[in-house]
Amino acid sequence: RTAQSPRELLCELKDQARLRTLDGSEQPFSSLGWARLVPRLALEKLYRQGGQRGFRSCAVVSSAGAILHSGLGKEIDSHDAVMRFNTAPTEGYERDVGKKTTIRVINSQILANPKHRFNTSSLYKNVTLVAWDPAPYAVNLHKWYANPDYNLFSPYVEHRRLHPTQPFYVLHPKYLWHLWDVIQGNTQETIQPNPPSSGFIGILLMMALCEEVHVYEYIPSLRQTDLCHYHEQYYDAACTLGAYHPLLYEKSLVQRINTGPERDLKKKGRVTLPGFSTVNC
Ligand code: NCC
Numbered sequence: 001r002t003a004q005s006p007r008e009l010l011c012e013l014k015d016q017a018r019l020r021t022l023d024g025s026e027q028p029f030s031s032l033g034w035a036r037l038v039p040r041l042a043l044e045k046l047y048r049q050g051g052q053r054g055f056r057s058c059a060v061v062s063s064a065g066a067i068l069h070s071g072l073g074k075e076i077d078s079h080d081a082v083m084r085f086n087t088a089p090t091e092g093y094e095r096d097v098g099k100k101t102t103i104r105v106i107n108s109q110i111l112a113n114p115k116h117r118f119n120t121s122s123l124y125k126n127v128t129l130v131a132w133d134p135a136p137y138a139v140n141l142h143k144w145y146a147n148p149d150y151n152l153f154s155p156y157v158e159h160r161r162l163h164p165t166q167p168f169y170v171l172h173p174k175y176l177w178h179l180w181d182v183i184q185g186n187t188q189e190t191i192q193p194n195p196p197s198s199g200f201i202g203i204l205l206m207m208a209l210c211e212e213v214h215v216y217e218y219i220p221s222l223r224q225t226d227l228c229h230y231h232e233q234y235y236d237a238a239c240t241l242g243a244y245h246p247l248l249y250e251k252s253l254v255q256r257i258n259t260g261p262e263r264d265l266k267k268k269g270r271v272t273l274p275g276f277s278t279v280n281c
Contacts, residue, residue, distance in 0.1 A: 006257050009186060010274065011281035013257075016182050019044050019208045020172040021130075028145050037160050043169050046128065047081075047209060054277070055080040058210035060218070061097055062199050063088040064240060065227025066269060067217040073098040075268075076216060083206055085198045086110055087123060089231050097230065101127045105202040108133035111159075112150035119159070128167040130205065131156065134195040135173035137180075144173060171201065179204055180246070187249045197245040203254060203273070211275040219251055219258075221269030 004012070021043055024034030041049065048054050059079040061067070063086065076082060076098035083103045084090070087110065090099045104127045110116045111131060118124055133152050135144035145153060156170060176195045183200075184191050195201075199218050206213045217223075220240055228239035242248050258265070260272030 004186065007279075009253070010257055010279050012185075013182055013204065013207070014276040014279055014281055016178045017175070017204045017208065017276075018178075019205060020175040021169040022172055026141055028142055037157060039167050039169065041167075043128075043130070043167070044208065046167055054275075055210040057212045058083065058206045058214065058275075059098075060199070060203050060206050060213060060215040061085075061088070062216060062218040063229045063231070064217040064220065064269075065225045065230050066220050066223040066240075067096055068093075068223070068225075068227070068230045070096045070217070070221070070223065070268065072096060072216060072268060072270075076100070079214065081206075081210065083202050085202060087116060087231075088229065089123065093230060103128045103130060103202075103205075105130045105132070105198045105205070107131070107198055108148060108150035108152035111152040111155040118155060119162075125166075128169075130169050130171060130202075132171040132176060132195075132198070132201060133173070134176065137177055137193045139173045139177065141173075176201065183246055183249050183253055186253055187246075189249075191246045191249055194244050194246065196250055197242075197247055200245075200247075200250040200254070207273060207276050209275070211278055213273040213275060214260075215254065215271045215273065217269035219255055219265060219269060219271055222266050223269065 022029055024030055024038050057079045058081045059076045060083045061076060073095045077100045081102035082098060082100045084101050085105050090097055111118050131152055133148045133150060159168060179196050203215055226235045226237045228234045228236050254271060257273055258271040260270060264270040
């Protein structure tokens with residue numbers, strides 16, 4: 001069941017990747033009062049309240065070193081919404097990555113590891129936050145709550161209490177595994193059941209919120225380099241090609257649904273994807 005047309009693949013993603021965050025309706029979260037803890041407005045509705053129509057055009061900025069010296073900052077900031085990941089900064093890198101951040105997707109290490117200064121760093125203020133943690137494939141919310149990969153639950157609760165007006169969501173682990181199922185279902189090789197990267201998760205999330213999504217330096221441009229992140233002097237080709245995450249497979253999937261021209265990919269590392277609201281299945 002591989003070699004689907006780009007359109008069939010898009011429809012499978014649209015169907016499988018229905019945005020889902022913890023809403024406090026399931027145990028153990030319901031007993032813990034999470035229905036009142038999570039933001040009142042669901043993430044899908046956040047940018048559609050009061051006559052807003054969601055975002056027209058969005059940018060997803062990967063943290064890859066190859067975006068250095070791209071000069072893409074102005075173009076990135078021209079989109080209605082900009083997504084960034086984990087600890088990726090804008091300060092000092094505005095020329096290449098822009099300065100606007102609308103949504104930041106963070107893995108559970110960011111909340112759990114004090115070195116990331118989640119409570120005090122300005123990276124995590126004045127933006128919508130979306131956190132995730134990889135529960136085992138056969139999702140059992142009780143077991144996950146008792147034993148997450150990194151404990152994101154207490155920092156999340158504390159942050160919600162301190163900053164109740166900041167939109168901050170936790171992705172439902174089933175959402176992650178539905179994405180993984182689509183990756184495996186469209187790949188010849190048998191993939192390790194490790195969750196998709198924050199990059200892939202973010203791209204699919206933006207496809208649910210935007211009419212058009214432009215992804216930068218996720219599929220490498222001609223600037224491809226072993227420099228892991230644009231903001232760190234650390235070299236490892238696995239950052240781009242994958243070790244723990246099924247990165248290579250995610251990227252080939254995204255490449256298959258790219259509607260932008262080849263020269264955008266080569267020169268800007270830019271892929272253009274339709275938002276789900278514009279895809280009729
Ligand atoms: O490196 P990371 O990812 O924060 O990067 C965010 C997303 O950008 C894309 N990327 C990054 C570097 C690169 N050379 N090429 C890329 O395509 C990927 O899509 C990536 O997801 C993560 O996915 O959450 C990850 O987080 C880091 C780390 O936890 C955070 O940066 C916080 O320090 C992981 N590294 C380690 O755990 C050591 C990384 O594996 C995945």
